[in-house]
């Protein structure tokens with residue numbers, strides 16, 4: 425049973441329930457496609473990280489990587505749970521300010537931060553900029569001189585690790601567009617520029633190895649490599665690191681094949697690794713920062729679609745088409761990502777046929793799920809795809825001039841619209857007539 429490994433239940437009507445709400449009723453009320461988020465699960469995920477650090481008595485910041493799903497309501501929940509926040513663009517920073525996120529807990533990332541982005545970050549006195557390259561150091565320097573301000577920074581480095589995940593989302597290897605190489609001397613050169621800068625408070629190193637990672641060993645390995653460098657700088661320049669940021673990428677369950685570790689287990693392993701390293705190098709224990717995105721919101725979101733046309737190719741397969749696709753979830757087309765789904769209105773019925781779920785875009789590659797087992801399926805059934813909370817809405821696009829779906833939060837038996845469905849007026853609003 426698919427529902428055995430997703431955090432959702434079946435109600436008395438035999439329908440899928442999310443956050444105490446009937447998924448079929450939500451689809452009827454708000455229309456489809458519809459993103460639905462179970463807020464209590466988002467909170468549970470936040471607390472699993474934060475509470476484990478607290479129980480271990482370790483100073484830490486858990487920064488939600490808001491690129492996974494950024495909206496005002498989402499960032500309000502993250503603020504309520506006392507997490508910090510990663511933003512990677514002016515748009516994400518703008519959203520954070522709109523959500524009244526405490527500026528000191530905002531961290532700015534990016535491999536090509538513009539002057540305007542850096543200026544906005546510095547003007548708003550955000551907590552930290554994660555510096556990625558030499559041009560950026562020059563830009564920050566320039567802005568700080570001009571405005572006579574100071575800023576805290578971390579340096580992003582590439583430790584040359586390749587985790588066992590999809591190659592498109594590996595970022596910690598040496599041949600990466602992100603960060604300074606630890607191996608070719610660039611990190612040392614950048615260190616001197618940052619450490620000796622009178623307006624920059626250089627706090628330590630950052631590394632994000634990749635995404636959808638199931639092994640803790642890669643985090644331990646990266647802590648080991650980063651500490652070797654920190655120890656060198658300590659010996660040579662008496663630098664004492666205040667922060668060690670090991671990034672995000674904690675894997676979640678999309679399908680039965682995914683066997684994620686508990687978040688508490690990840691945190692435990694990371695803390696032990698950092699404690700061991702700081703002891704063996706005789707350095708004070710730095711504050712540990714992590715940056716979970718997918719693991720905060722991924723399993724808390726589902727997408728509801730209406731089933732439309734169906735096509736059976738005898739002896740080959742049966743295609744069923746839904747009213748969304750790569751416009752609201754590009755991950756299957758982009759990463760060959762796998763998902764599981766149920767018919768929300770037939771959640772209690774046993775599976776009796778196998779179908780492949782197609783999106784409605786004009787692309788053969790717009791397939792959401794291959795070979796899904798479902799009860800006997802009809803047009804107008806409601807398909808609920810699981811674990812779409814991360815990188816769904818945030819990667820949504822207007823291909824084929826589709827309007828982006830709405831998003832609804834459910835919690836304690838209440839539902840609330842938090843992102844409006846786009847209208848076709850929204851889709852064409854920037855078009856300008858040529859006659």
Ligand SMILES: *Cc1c(COP(=O)(O)O)cnc(C)c1O
Nearest residue numbers: 489632635672673715716717718
């Ligand atoms: C994408 C990203 C994250 C979050 O990754 P998840 O897989 O969503 O946890 C964290 N840190 C940085 C720097 C990232 O680019």
